[in-house]
Amino acid sequence: MAKMHITTTINGEPTEFLCEPYETMLDVLRDNLGMTGSKEGCGSGDCGACSVTLDDRLVCSCLMLAAEAEGHEIRTIEGMSEGEALHPLQQKFLETAALQCGICTPGVLVAADALLKKNPNPSETEVRYWLAGNLCRCTGYDKIVRAVLETAADLRGAAE
Amino acid sequence: MTDIQYVAPSTLDEAVGAYAAAKGAARILAGGTDLLVQMRAGMVKPGLIVDIKKVAELSAIEKTPEGGFRIGAAVSGAVLEEHPTFGKVWPGVLEGLNLIGSTQVQGRASAGGNLCNGSPAADSIPGLVAAGAIATVQGPNGRRNIPVEQVPTGPGKTSLAPGEILVSFTLPPRPAHSSDAYLRMIPRTEMDIAVVGCAVSLTMDGDTCTAARVSLGAVAPTVLLVEDAAKALVLTKLDDASLDKAAAACSAACNPIDDKRGTIAYRTKVAGVLLKRTTAIAAERAKGG
Numbered sequence: 529m530a531k532m533h534i535t536t537t538i539n540g541e542p543t544e545f546l547c548e549p550y551e552t553m554l555d556v557l558r559d560n561l562g563m564t565g566s567k568e569g570c571g572s573g574d575c576g577a578c579s580v581t582l583d584d585r586l587v588c589s590c591l592m593l594a595a596e597a598e599g600h601e602i603r604t605i606e607g608m609s610e611g612e613a614l615h616p617l618q619q620k621f622l623e624t625a626a627l628q629c630g631i632c633t634p635g636v637l638v639a640a641d642a643l644l645k646k647n648p649n650p651s652e653t654e655v656r657y658w659l660a661g662n663l664c665r666c667t668g669y670d671k672i673v674r675a676v677l678e679t680a681a682d683l684r685g686a687a688e
Numbered sequence: 689m690t691d692i693q694y695v696a697p698s699t700l701d702e703a704v705g706a707y708a709a710a711k712g713a714a715r716i717l718a719g720g721t722d723l724l725v726q727m728r729a730g731m732v733k734p735g736l737i738v739d740i741k742k743v744a745e746l747s748a749i750e751k752t753p754e755g756g757f758r759i760g761a762a763v764s765g766a767v768l769e770e771h772p773t774f775g776k777v778w779p780g781v782l783e784g785l786n787l788i789g790s791t792q793v794q795g796r797a798s799a800g801g802n803l804c805n806g807s808p809a810a811d812s813i814p815g816l817v818a819a820g821a822i823a824t825v826q827g828p829n830g831r832r833n834i835p836v837e838q839v840p841t842g843p844g845k846t847s848l849a850p851g852e853i854l855v856s857f858t859l860p861p862r863p864a865h866s867s868d869a870y871l872r873m874i875p876r877t878e879m880d881i882a883v884v885g886c887a888v889s890l891t892m893d894g895d896t897c898t899a900a901r902v903s904l905g906a907v908a909p910t911v912l913l914v915e916d917a918a919k920a921l922v923l924t925k926l927d928d929a930s931l932d933k934a935a936a937a938c939s940a941a942c943n944p945i946d947d948k949r950g951t952i953a954y955r956t957k958v959a960g961v962l963l964k965r966t967t968a969i970a971a972e973r974a975k976g977g
Contacts, residue, residue, distance in 0.1 A: 532694065549694035549737065552724065572725045573793055574879075585766060588792045591724045593717070595694045596739060639791065660878040661790020 536597040538563075539607025547594040554578045554589040556597075557604060565605035565634045569663065576662035579635035580604045586642040588661075605634035608641065617641055617679045626675035628666030636662045640676045648684055652677060696739035700826055700855065703740050708828045708851030710736040716853060718746075718762040719796035721789065722805045738853075745855060746800070749774065755861035761800025761854040765812075766791075768799075778859060779973060780868030780887055780966075784815035787872060790879060800854045803836065806844040809906035813840070814887035815870045817903035817913050821859050827852030837903070840910040863899070866891040867973035871966045872905070873950075873958050882906040883950040886938070886962035892974040895925045902934065902963065907942040907955050914941045917963060926971055934967070935960030 531546040538561070547556050554571075557563045557580070566589055569575035573591040580589045581603045582596075589604075608615045617637050620626070627633045636659065643650060643658045650658065655676050656669070664672060694717075697703045707714050713735035715723055726732045740746045746760040749771050757774060765785040768774055775782040781799075788797050788811050799812040803823065817837045824833050828851045836857065839846050848854065868889035874880035885905030891898050902917040916937035924930035944955040 548692075550692045550727065571728055573721055573789065576790060576792055579792055582795075585764075585795045586792050587795045591720050591793070591796060593694060593720065593724070593737070593739075595696070596717075596720075596741075598696070642791075657878060658791050661792045 532595050534595060534598050536599065537601040538597075539603055545594070549593070549595055551594045552590050553580065553592040553594045553597060553602065556594040557589060557602075563604055563606050566638075567631050567634060569631065569635075574661070574663070575632070575635075576639060576659075577632050577635040579638040579662065581638065581642055584642075584645070586639055603638075605638055608637060615641065616682060617644070617676070620675045620679045620682070621672075624671055624675045624678070626667065626671040632662055632664040632666075636664065636672055640672075640679075643676070644680050644683065648680060648687075650677070650680060692733075692735060692737065694737045694739065696742045698742045698744075700743050700745060700853070703738055703743055704826055704828060704851060704853055706736065707738045707853055710738075712850060714738055716740055716801075716804065718798045718801040719764055719793075721793050721797040722801060740853065748856075752858060752861075757859045759799065759857045759859070761803075761856055762798045763800075764796055764798055765794040769794075777862050778815070778819060778868060780870045780889065780970065781812070781815035781819055781821075781859070784870035784872075784885070784887060785812040787811045787870070799857060803839055804846055804848070804854055806840050806842070806846050806910075808840075808843055808909055808911065809882045809885065810840075810911060811870070811872060811882055811885055811905065813911040814885050814903035814905040815868065816857055816859075817911055818868055818870075818887035818889040818901045819859050820889070820901055821857045823857055824855045825852045826855050831855070833858075837911065837913040842909045863891050865893065865974050866899075867970050867976075869966045869969035869973065871962050871969070873962060875949075881949065884955050884958045884962055885911075886959065886966045888963070888966040888970045890921070890967070890970045890974045892971060897921050897924055897926055897971070902938065904938060904941060904959055907944040907959050909943070912941055914938055916941070921967065926967060931964045931967060935963045938963040 567577035569577035578589040715734035717739040746762040802810045802812045870887040872882040872885040900918040900921040902914045917934040920934035938959040942956040
């Protein structure tokens with residue numbers, strides 16, 4: 529069976545790849561394209577470690593076939609910083625130690641970025657519900673939630 | 689999984705043709721939040737995956753000429769939530785759909801997939817049943833319309849014929865002072881499967897309920913339409929005696945399983961409790977509208 533030839537956009541770059549019809553977007557990102565920032569935690573959409581955006585909508589890349597990327601736009605953790613300049617969320621997570629082992633962190637950052645683009649001024653409750661699908665076994669979530677809220681406040685301050 | 693194929697047709701005729709030609713070896717892909725999990729677990733090994741999201745009708749949200757809504761079967765909860773008016777008219781339908789899974793899952797999961805997956809605990813289905821939604825399906829022999837409650841026939845089973853694809857849900861026009869609500873009982877607040885789900889749709893005239901539909905999830909092999917509960921509410925002021933009667937009708941309709949999420953006795957009792965709580969929310973919303 530011939531592989532499928534997919535033409536898509538990843539982190540703003542026109543990208544082509546070959547994949548099997550059953551391969552997930554996560555498989556292709558990690559194994560074909562060398563973009564290993566997105567993690568496989570559960571492979572069943574429960575943990576959020578593989579979070580990416582598909583046409584700016586937050587999804588689990590383990591629950592998406594790579595073939596579905598045809599003609600669409602994917603953004604991953606690799607596209608979050610601008611070169612060496614970290615995204616404000618990344619910077620805040622470092623400064624406030626909002627991570628421990630780090631496996632969940634790429635997914636949390638992609639999810640938090642999607643939230644702040646949609647809602648620049650979320651309440652703590654809104655942050656907690658939005659991130660309910662990003663499981664962290666280390667932090668107890670408080671530092672993550674506070675880092676997201678502080679980044680949101682910084683970004684609002686910078687926008688004024 | 690070596691001989692699997694993927695197609696993403698742009699017309700419904702092509703999708704039905706490919707799906708029917710595969711004679712049961714094909715699976716429909718909408719949001720994929722059930723299908724990909726089932727494939728990974730080895731529960732299903734489709735020879736053909738028919739991605740229906742490129743078919744315009746399956747991804748559309750439209751007003752019907754009668755003033756209702758038509759929701760494509762593949763529309764995700766996140767997209768429906770962003771619709772400017774749907775959630776104002778049918779808040780209960782929307783809250784049921786968007787109780788499913790995480791933000792990530794809501795970005796993909798559709799009510800159509802939830803219905804066709806056939807789970808008795810499907811959170812988006814009681815709301816659609818209470819709404820009186822009609823499912824449109826299309827197969828090799830043409831198109832037909834069936835009430836949503838007639839689609840599931842048991843856990844994982846539907847009344848769709850071989851080759852038939854769920855196309856859309858049509859929700860009726862809403863009289864003034866109508867609204868709905870959905871509540872589910874789970875031991876936590878998020879990311880769980882209903883122990884009991886209850887949807888109530890009401891029309892109010894002042895303090896009097898003039899029309900009602902009640903649906904329960906997770907208490908029987910399929911989502912249930914509970915007509916006796918609705919009858920107990922109609923032409924009452926939703927007083928305690930009427931609510932007790934409707935709650936008893938809900939408990940009487942239950943035919944649940946015992947499992948780790950809840951016992952038969954617990955589910956049966958909670959069905960009545962949820963009826964009262966859900967009715968109160970729907971009535972408050974209806975009076976406000």
